[in-house]
Amino acid sequence: MIEVEHLRKEYGNLVAVRNLSLTLDEGDIFGFIGPNGAGKTTTLKMLATLLLPTAGRARIGGLDITREPEKVRAIIGYMPDSFGVYDDIKVWEYLDFFAAAYKIPHHRRQRIVDDVLELTDLTGKKDVYVESLSRGMRQRLCLAKTLVHDPKVLLLDEPASGLDPRARVEIKELLRELKRMGKTIMVSSHILPELADLCNKIGIIEQGDLIVSGDVQAIVAQVRGGRALQLRAPEAEVPRVLELLAERSDVAGAEAAAGEVRLQFTGTETEPADLLRDLVLAGVRVQAFGEQETDLEDVFMKVTRGIVS
Amino acid sequence: MARIFINAVSRSLIRAAGSVLTALAAVARNPVLGRELRTRMRGSRSYWLLFGYLLVLCGAVFLIFLQYTHGAGYGASSARGELGKAIFYWVLCFQALMVMLVAPAFTAGAFTIEREQRTLDMLATTRLTNTEVAAGKLLAAAGFATILAFVSLPLAALSFLLGGISPQELLGAYAVLLGASLFYGALGLLWSSLARNTTAATVGAYGSAMIIYITSCILSLASHSVSRGSGTAGPFTAFNPLAAVFTSGTSEGYFGLYLPAWMVGVTLNLVLALALYRSAAANLEHFPERKPWSPLVFATLAWAFFILGWHGSAIAYELQRGFSPSAGSLIGQTSTWPIRTLASQTLLFLALVLPMLSTLGWSPASARRGPIAATVWVAVALGSYVLALAQFSRLHWGAAVAGMLLLAAVSWGIYGVCVGWRAILQYPWPARVAGYLTVTLLLALPEALGSSVPPEQPDPVQQLYYASPFFAIQGLQAAGDPQAPWAEEFTQRRSHLALTLLVPPWGITSGVWFLIGLPGCLMSARRKGERRASARAPSSTLAAPSLPHTHRAEAAETRVSAARPQLAPEPPNVVALSESRAYNAAETTDNEPPEARR
Ligand SMILES: Nc1ncnc2c1ncn2[C@@H]1O[C@H](COP(=O)(O)OP(=O)(O)OP(=O)(O)O)[C@@H](O)[C@H]1O
Ligand SMILES: [Mg+2]
Numbered sequence: 001m002i003e004v005e006h007l008r009k010e011y012g013n014l015v016a017v018r019n020l021s022l023t024l025d026e027g028d029i030f031g032f033i034g035p036n037g038a039g040k041t042t043t044l045k046m047l048a049t050l051l052l053p054t055a056g057r058a059r060i061g062g063l064d065i066t067r068e069p070e071k072v073r074a075i076i077g078y079m080p081d082s083f084g085v086y087d088d089i090k091v092w093e094y095l096d097f098f099a100a101a102y103k104i105p106h107h108r109r110q111r112i113v114d115d116v117l118e119l120t121d122l123t124g125k126k127d128v129y130v131e132s133l134s135r136g137m138r139q140r141l142c143l144a145k146t147l148v149h150d151p152k153v154l155l156l157d158e159p160a161s162g163l164d165p166r167a168r169v170e171i172k173e174l175l176r177e178l179k180r181m182g183k184t185i186m187v188s189s190h191i192l193p194e195l196a197d198l199c200n201k202i203g204i205i206e207q208g209d210l211i212v213s214g215d216v217q218a219i220v221a222q223v224r225g226g227r228a229l230q231l232r233a234p235e236a237e238v239p240r241v242l243e244l245l246a247e248r249s250d251v252a253g254a255e256a257a258a259g260e261v262r263l264q265f266t267g268t269e270t271e272p273a274d275l276l277r278d279l280v281l282a283g284v285r286v287q288a289f290g291e292q293e294t295d296l297e298d299v300f301m302k303v304t305r306g307i308v309s
Numbered sequence: 310m311a312r313i314f315i316n317a318v319s320r321s322l323i324r325a326a327g328s329v330l331t332a333l334a335a336v337a338r339n340p341v342l343g344r345e346l347r348t349r350m351r352g353s354r355s356y357w358l359l360f361g362y363l364l365v366l367c368g369a370v371f372l373i374f375l376q377y378t379h380g381a382g383y384g385a386s387s388a389r390g391e392l393g394k395a396i397f398y399w400v401l402c403f404q405a406l407m408v409m410l411v412a413p414a415f416t417a418g419a420f421t422i423e424r425e426q427r428t429l430d431m432l433a434t435t436r437l438t439n440t441e442v443a444a445g446k447l448l449a450a451a452g453f454a455t456i457l458a459f460v461s462l463p464l465a466a467l468s469f470l471l472g473g474i475s476p477q478e479l480l481g482a483y484a485v486l487l488g489a490s491l492f493y494g495a496l497g498l499l500w501s502s503l504a505r506n507t508t509a510a511t512v513g514a515y516g517s518a519m520i521i522y523i524t525s526c527i528l529s530l531a532s533h534s535v536s537r538g539s540g541t542a543g544p545f546t547a548f549n550p551l552a553a554v555f556t557s558g559t560s561e562g563y564f565g566l567y568l569p570a571w572m573v574g575v576t577l578n579l580v581l582a583l584a585l586y587r588s589a590a591a592n593l594e595h596f597p598e599r600k601p602w603s604p605l606v607f608a609t610l611a612w613a614f615f616i617l618g619w620h621g622s623a624i625a626y627e628l629q630r631g632f633s634p635s636a637g638s639l640i641g642q643t644s645t646w647p648i649r650t651l652a653s654q655t656l657l658f659l660a661l662v663l664p665m666l667s668t669l670g671w672s673p674a675s676a677r678r679g680p681i682a683a684t685v686w687v688a689v690a691l692g693s694y695v696l697a698l699a700q701f702s703r704l705h706w707g708a709a710v711a712g713m714l715l716l717a718a719v720s721w722g723i724y725g726v727c728v729g730w731r732a733i734l735q736y737p738w739p740a741r742v743a744g745y746l747t748v749t750l751l752l753a754l755p756e757a758l759g760s761s762v763p764p765e766q767p768d769p770v771q772q773l774y775y776a777s778p779f780f781a782i783q784g785l786q787a788a789g790d791p792q793a794p795w796a797e798e799f800t801q802r803r804s805h806l807a808l809t810l811l812v813p814p815w816g817i818t819s820g821v822w823f824l825i826g827l828p829g830c831l832m833s834a835r836r837k838g839e840r841r842a843s844a845r846a847p848s849s850t851l852a853a854p855s856l857p858h859t860h861r862a863e864a865a866e867t868r869v870s871a872a873r874p875q876l877a878p879e880p881p882n883v884v885a886l887s888e889s890r891a892y893n894a895a896e897t898t899d900n901e902p903p904e905a906r907r
Contacts, residue, residue, distance in 0.1 A: 048430075048434050049433075050430055050433055070436065070438070073435065073436055074436055078430075078431070078434045080427065080430045082427055083427050083431060084426035084427040085426075086344070086348065086426075087348065088349075088351045089344065089347070093344070097340050097344045100338075100343070101340045101341075101436065101437045102435050
């Protein structure tokens with residue numbers, strides 16, 4: 001759905017985005033993570049046909065963003081990181097305006113406006129003036145606005161910034177709903193856990209470099225040098241477990257904490273089962289065994305270390 | 310009582326006008342126009358504005374009325390006519406002033422406010438094109454001006470009822486008023502597309518509007534009073550809405566054709582408004598317009614003014630003499646057409662327009678192609694014009710073609726000089742100044758130095774004449790018409806020039822000007838090449854951390870770009886991309902060095 005090849009953007013001497021390549025398939029939710037000034041907004045703006053890349057190319061739905069920006073605009077919905085609203089305009093008029101701007105015929109607009117209001121939970125605010133909405137509502141309104149033309153691809157630049165935890169959860173719920181609708185979503189954030197359970201792919205960008213990108217699990221595995229497993233056993237048997245693990249060649253390291261053992265597993269897909277079998281056969285009473293929860297914060301710190309200085 | 314009445318009337322009028330315009334907007338299906346009108350008509354602000362406006366007008370009319378009824382001899386139809394005239398002049402002059410004050414104010418913020426409140430990005434990603442957005446903004450402003458005009462129509466009609474004013478004068482003045490509101494609105498729009506903030510846009514819009522307004526008013530009124538006896542005024546006396554109040558009843562002659570002055574005024578206002586609004590649209594940062602035709606509009610306009618202003622009378626004279634162009638006139642016959650004057654003026658035109666065109670960054674996405682396209686266009690237009698004139702003046706076709714080649718070479722030379730300065734100086738304005746100075750020197754110096762030597766006397770300084778296109782043109786004319794007064798002088802000078810017996814002077818001059826333009830063009834081409842190279846070179850000096858690649862089944866689609874090879878192959882379209890300038894708001898200002906624009 002989105003193919004980016006060697007994308008580059010310079011502002012004068014500053015290289016904001018350097019040789020960025022990535023591919024997203026239909027239905028992917030891509031979390032775009034990076035600290036302030038990393039180049040997230042710049043990348044999203046280029047994909048949203050608002051900024052001309054210095055070099056490289058990108059295609060959305062098979063359409064080149066620099067050659068056919070008009071067609072690209074018809075299939076993307078872009079939500080800027082900071083945006084304003086017009087004065088003296090009501091919520092439904094605002095949405096109707098954008099629907100008209102996307103060339104949706106007059107007779108269909110009414111339905112669409114109602115639908116997106118429903119989806120973003122703003123139905124009650126239909127006749128309210130836009131400038132009187134709270135920040136969270138405006139954020140939702142902006143999201144509603146990006147949905148009026150039923151885009152296949154959503155480019156959302158920090159949709160949850162500046163919101164309270166409750167509003168964040170609401171936005172996340174909304175994104176899940178959109179995911180169910182089969183949209184391809186690219187969402188940026190500098191808060192990692194926010195995206196962890198939402199995205200199936202992430203990319204971490206730092207100073208214009210896409211340091212790492214791909215499947216969430218795969219990245220975690222890569223950074224750790226294997227897959228992170230976790231098992232629980234009775235307190236008394238933990239030293240024995242560690243002993244057993246230390247003997248194995250497919251375990252890179254293991255540590256124990258409060259009855260839990262975390263280990264780095266370097267074997268193949270099916271071998272964790274072998275590990276479990278061996279442990280049980282060795283007489284260990286394994287209470288729980290499974291993949292460790294992905295801790296993106298950890299990944300992030302690990303990946304970006306040494307670059308910032 | 311009267312106030313309440315006026316209040317109610319104006320309120321309902323506004324309502325009616327508002328709904329009419331909203332309906333029109335729906336018909337036009339321009340969402341920007343619809344939204345602007347809807348939000349502008351909302352609330353009491355615009356209502357109070359209109360009310361105050363009407364109150365001032367009514368007060369003025371009332372005062373005039375008092376003054377006239379207290380004077381002697383009221384009652385005679387001639388006196389009533391006087392009163393009608395006075396009301397008409399006052400009401401329309403007031404409105405003509407208001408147009409200049411109101412229209413730029415409405416449009417100067419059109420884009421800057423959207424930039425400031427951060428709504429332009431969202432508007433840009435919709436399927437609206439920049440021309441649609443600009444049209445919506447302009448029509449909304451003009452719509453409000455239309456309401457202002459409509460509101461005052463009953464008052465002005467009063468003068469019509471009293472007599473002394475013809476319906477043509479009244480309607481003509483109103484038509485010019487509307488045309489001018491579009492023109493000054495488009496002027497504000499252009500500034501809004503260029504400026505960084507609303508204050509700058511407003512200052513620029515008012516400054517330029519004031520200058521245009523005052524000069525055009527003075528010129529038109531002067532021309533009108535001069536020609537009062539003859540019945541026909543000079544050209545474009547009704548361009549200015551204030552002058553149009555007085556000239557809307559007169560007619561203007563163009564090449565033997567007599568047109569009502571107001572019609573010409575309205576047309577000119579509309580054409581200029583169209584050009585200004587198109588360039589405003591092209592200046593918007595977000596929308597990569599494929600066809601850079603706003604520089605073409607600029608070039609066309611400059612050209613049209615040039616033809617009408619400088620050659621109009623000559624063409625009219627020729628038309629009046631009624632010569633009939635025929636195929637035979639292409640070969641050999643000569644006429645008294647002042648080809649030298651024409652070609653010299655054309656050269657001056659080139660010297661004026663080209664340095665500006667070649668250093669301007671027009672539409673952001675077409676920054677590189679725009680000036681070149683416009684320059685080529687100017688050259689082609691000039692060439693065909695000169696050719697057509699040569700046809701009309703029965704100049705030898707060889708002379709015409711030679712003249713064209715000469716003009717093309719000079720265009721190339723001027724273009725090269727300016728582009729070269731642009732490549733050296735990097736900032737556009739110093740480059741323009743340097744370009745103008747160099748071009749002036751190149752055109753004037755050989756002529757001045759050469760003519761400081763008497764023609765009979767052989768002098769090496771005379772060789773400088775080779776560099777003077779004016780001299781080459783003189784030669785062209787002399788070749789066609791040996792009886793021309795300057796032909797003798799040309800022949801004398803020519804006898805002292807070394808090469809002219811082998812190669813005609815125009816050929817040498819063309820070569821000289823081609824050489825003049827060459828270094829600049831090469832330099833700018835090299836700079837472009839450097840830019841491409843720098844965009845292609847891998848500038849990633851920071852070592853990316855190398856992550857171990859694990860190849861698992863589901864990781865097949867995972868792309869890890871961390872351990873990139875140092876020489877990542879660039880895609881083929883890198884050249885096209887690095888050539889076109891970025892179109893971000895912060896980057897499009899004229900006064901940044903070109904480096905900052907990429
Ligand atoms: N218009 C501009 N002109 C010059 N430099 C710019 C411009 N816009 C962004 N930059 C620079 O480009 C770099 C990347 O900026 P960008 O806005 O993409 O970062 P970001 O990842 O979105 O950061 P944040 O998390 O703060 O939103 C920054 O160093 C910034 O200073
Ligand atoms: Mg950002």
